[in-house]
Amino acid sequence: MKNLTRSLLVIFTLISANSQAELIQWGAFDSGDNLAVKDSTSGLVWLDLTMTSHMSYRQAGGAFAGWEYASALDVWGLLDTAFSDIQLIRHDTQEPLNYERNCANSTLCYAQANQWQSLFGATQGSRYYQTYAFGLYQGESLRIRMGGSYVNGSALANIYGRTFDQAHNDQLDQSNNLYGTFLVQSTLNTNADHAISVPTPSSLIALCLPFILILTGKRKLNC
Numbered sequence: 001m002k003n004l005t006r007s008l009l010v011i012f013t014l015i016s017a018n019s020q021a022e023l024i025q026w027g028a029f030d031s032g033d034n035l036a037v038k039d040s041t042s043g044l045v046w047l048d049l050t051m052t053s054h055m056s057y058r059q060a061g062g063a064f065a066g067w068e069y070a071s072a073l074d075v076w077g078l079l080d081t082a083f084s085d086i087q088l089i090r091h092d093t094q095e096p097l098n099y100e101r102n103c104a105n106s107t108l109c110y111a112q113a114n115q116w117q118s119l120f121g122a123t124q125g126s127r128y129y130q131t132y133a134f135g136l137y138q139g140e141s142l143r144i145r146m147g148g149s150y151v152n153g154s155a156l157a158n159i160y161g162r163t164f165d166q167a168h169n170d171q172l173d174q175s176n177n178l179y180g181t182f183l184v185q186s187t188l189n190t191n192a193d194h195a196i197s198v199p200t201p202s203s204l205i206a207l208c209l210p211f212i213l214i215l216t217g218k219r220k221l222n223c
Helices: 002-018 057-061 072-084 108-120 201-216
Strands: 023-026 035-037 046-047 067-069 102-105 130-138 144-152 156-160 179-181 184-186
Touching: 002 067, 023 072, 035 072, 057 130, 067 201, 072 108, 072 130, 072 144, 102 108, 108 144, 108 156
Parallel strands: 130 179
Antiparallel strands: 023 035, 035 046, 046 184, 067 184, 102 156, 130 144, 144 156
């Protein structure tokens, strides 16, 4: 059973990397510093959340020259790309929620939560194995909202997409190390342009196929 779980985690991690192939590690201030993420579909460059996790929302907006607040529409587009097929449910009780909670380590949700943190950075919580990568943004009616992921070690994870609408207005002027702010590059920095290659869809399929065949016990695919 443990081997099966590990194998499924590998497969979902590869699939998650494919679903997030539009998101590429990028340079924020210097080439190769890997402190930003570029969305190759929208063209937007996003600052790592750890860069503003010690600041309030207001402080973050003016902290870095050439960076500005992301709009709610841009944040929603980013979250939709990162967290595909989000299930609005608490998996242990099946309670409907506005985010996906307690997804097991053998699920796509868990893989996407980890992939998000590998791209945008993560902040350690009160326990060393609990990590957070939350970003603040301004939604409707000037409410401060957030999106991102929480990973509880090798066990469980939560992902928070565009449907998570809980207000976080206390972070407007108060800093909280668990929350960064979504900032996008407003001025092109040619010294920082740098991408890390990501697997192509065809290569990921080739990698995943043997695992799928082994786990399902099928010798051929039924078309």
